[in-house]
Amino acid sequence: MAWRNLWRQPMRTALSLLTMALAAALLVFMLSFQLGVYDTMKSNALRIFDGFARLQPPGYADDPDIRRTITDPEALAAKAEQMKGVTAAAPRATSYVILSNGERSYGAAIVGVSPARERQVSTLASTVHEGRYLKPGDTDVVVLGDALARNLKLKLGDKVTLLGSALDGTIAVDSLRLVGLFHTGIGDLDRQVAEMPLRRFQQGFAMGNTANTIALVGPSLGAVNDALPRLDRLAKANKLTIEDWGGLQPGLKQAITLDFSTSMLWYVSLVVVVVFIILNTLLMSVLERTREFGMLMAIGMRASLVGRMLWLELILLALIGTVAGVVLGGGLALWYGHAGIAVGAFEGLMAQWGLPGRLYPSLSATSALVGPAVIVVSVAVAGLIPMRRIRRLDPVKAMRAA
Amino acid sequence: MQPDTSDAHAIVTCRGVSKIYAHGAVEVRAVDGLDLDVAAGDFAALSGPSGSGKTTLLNMIGGLDRPTSGTVTVDGEDLSGLSAAHLAELRLHKIGFVFQAYNLIPVLSALENIEFVLQLLGIDAKERHDRAAAALADVGLTGMEERRPSHLSGGQQQRVAVARALVARPAIVLADEPTANLDSKSADDLVSLMAELNARSGTTFLIGTHDARVIARARRHIEMIDGKITSDTTGDLADVVQ
Numbered sequence A: 001m002a003w004r005n006l007w008r009q010p011m012r013t014a015l016s017l018l019t020m021a022l023a024a025a026l027l028v029f030m031l032s033f034q035l036g037v038y039d040t041m042k043s044n045a046l047r048i049f050d051g052f053a054r055l056q057p058p059g060y061a062d063d064p065d066i067r068r069t070i071t072d073p074e075a076l077a078a079k080a081e082q083m084k085g086v087t088a089a090a091p092r093a094t095s096y097v098i099l100s101n102g103e104r105s106y107g108a109a110i111v112g113v114s115p116a117r118e119r120q121v122s123t124l125a126s127t128v129h130e131g132r133y134l135k136p137g138d139t140d141v142v143v144l145g146d147a148l149a150r151n152l153k154l155k156l157g158d159k160v161t162l163l164g165s166a167l168d169g170t171i172a173v174d175s176l177r178l179v180g181l182f183h184t185g186i187g188d189l190d191r192q193v194a195e196m197p198l199r200r201f202q203q204g205f206a207m208g209n210t211a212n213t214i215a216l217v218g219p220s221l222g223a224v225n226d227a228l229p230r231l232d233r234l235a236k237a238n239k240l241t242i243e244d245w246g247g248l249q250p251g252l253k254q255a256i257t258l259d260f261s262t263s264m265l266w267y268v269s270l271v272v273v274v275v276f277i278i279l280n281t282l283l284m285s286v287l288e289r290t291r292e293f294g295m296l297m298a299i300g301m302r303a304s305l306v307g308r309m310l311w312l313e314l315i316l317l318a319l320i321g322t323v324a325g326v327v328l329g330g331g332l333a334l335w336y337g338h339a340g341i342a343v344g345a346f347e348g349l350m351a352q353w354g355l356p357g358r359l360y361p362s363l364s365a366t367s368a369l370v371g372p373a374v375i376v377v378s379v380a381v382a383g384l385i386p387m388r389r390i391r392r393l394d395p396v397k398a399m400r401a402a
Numbered sequence B: 001m002q003p004d005t006s007d008a009h010a011i012v013t014c015r016g017v018s019k020i021y022a023h024g025a026v027e028v029r030a031v032d033g034l035d036l037d038v039a040a041g042d043f044a045a046l047s048g049p050s051g052s053g054k055t056t057l058l059n060m061i062g063g064l065d066r067p068t069s070g071t072v073t074v075d076g077e078d079l080s081g082l083s084a085a086h087l088a089e090l091r092l093h094k095i096g097f098v099f100q101a102y103n104l105i106p107v108l109s110a111l112e113n114i115e116f117v118l119q120l121l122g123i124d125a126k127e128r129h130d131r132a133a134a135a136l137a138d139v140g141l142t143g144m145e146e147r148r149p150s151h152l153s154g155g156q157q158q159r160v161a162v163a164r165a166l167v168a169r170p171a172i173v174l175a176d177e178p179t180a181n182l183d184s185k186s187a188d189d190l191v192s193l194m195a196e197l198n199a200r201s202g203t204t205f206l207i208g209t210h211d212a213r214v215i216a217r218a219r220r221h222i223e224m225i226d227g228k229i230t231s232d233t234t235g236d237l238a239d240v241v242q
Ligand SMILES: Nc1ncnc2c1ncn2[C@@H]1O[C@H](COP(=O)(O)OP(=O)(O)OP(=O)(O)O)[C@@H](O)[C@H]1O
Pocket: B021, B022, B028, B029, B030, B048, B049, B050, B051, B052, B053, B054, B055, B056, B057
């Protein structure tokens, strides 16, 4: 009966359905797009260097001191790689040093890496545009961010002097040959980072067989996030801690949170508008059907049951509308998730994290269901208002109503 | 003029029933200290000029409206103590209503309209269907089961309403101007039908009406003016059933 009542005013019902379907579709598509962009941002930003998570000694996040070390990092990296959700692990040693070329000196972060493992974790190798990346067997070589090399006036093949402080308190000095320049597009990396073979680093800084961190990646950020509890257990067993993506890129996390809260405001306004339109339509039809409600009560239907029947009509309407919207919005999101959406130059937030020119919405259970669910629930709750009116309806007055 | 009020078979008993409406500062006594008994099996017409209180009285007997003072008893149950939900239950089980118009649910077929009451009573689908079909047959509408109210004539719609009023086997059927919207032939047919159903099943009818045809067919004729009963006559049974 609720179903048939929906079609008494086919035009009005169709408009209500359309309103809800469009709103639901918009929410699904926008949310898919937004989450897709966030995914790309996170993935791009993290894959370049940080990895999706990182094993590190306690306190390293606040004070990345070379003296906080991980013993036997190769064995631990191999163990981490065995875990579900983790595909590669790369041990690293890091210190702040002074790099010089003759008169010119700049402060930089030098990272000791195992070239083969590092290539699996970080995409930095693929941004080398002059010379080559490190390879297994390398000894006294270094790759630099191109901005750093420019500042130091270095060309490929030039020697660069490294001056730092070793683990045992002595001064670490080394002379390395520049074999490659990378350009990640991320200013901090290109201006301040140098990479050299881990073994040479360990010798120069008197670290023995230790490292400072182990960077981890998986098939996706989500997979690694899911593996965090297991990784945490592994870390604890080795007196280490695990840092998730938000800890590695706090700026990005904050930016996403801010961007998301801003758009939440839009989404909430959209839902509020939809609920008002639907509620208004509902009240209109309640007024029109007052006589009928009176008659139903006269023949022995309880007021609460009349109210519930009307509410059921509303829920039915909301479900049909939002399901249509999910299909429409989800279809669009899938299609564009495949084809991508070409975007022009990025402004502000996005440019900072080096996004590509094509963005891909990613349809997930979250993006497909949260928006429509909020619409259905809001409409259902708002529908309690006319329902209460009906509960208080007096059948005699209802039947007198014109 | 009043009949014996100690009738053991009274379905409806009204004692000192008043309904007062406040029209701003003015009080309207729609029903004014009225006593009435309706016996089981009665076929009674309630007439009177417009505004005399017929509808108000029928609504109070039907538990749709509450008297300002006095008591209404239906089938042994005093309505004044009942909650709104209990009154709905009482209407469902003991009272059948036929109104002047807007009797039927427009989105349901004739059969479904009748089944609806049985559904409210919690009767299972099979029995519902059979009883509703039988009720439609009783009012001569076999073959019209699937029609929506908008595809039935006014007379046919009122017959469906009568069938629906009777299907739960109520103690009394209250009809308020059931013939007012009908042409004279349909009105005649409807009254004949109600009289016949009354004779056949013994269901009590109380019909508020202006219609002389209805009054002529009624076994008992109650007249109201200004909320009071001014005459109450019981005719001969032979006049009613032809
Ligand atoms: N809900 C109400 N509020 C105020 N006054 C009312 C209400 N219902 C009825 N009345 C008044 O009570 C009186 C009796 O009305 P009622 O409808 O019972 O008369 P009636 O005999 O059924 O008339 P009709 O033949 O026109 O149907 C009228 O004066 C009417 O104006």
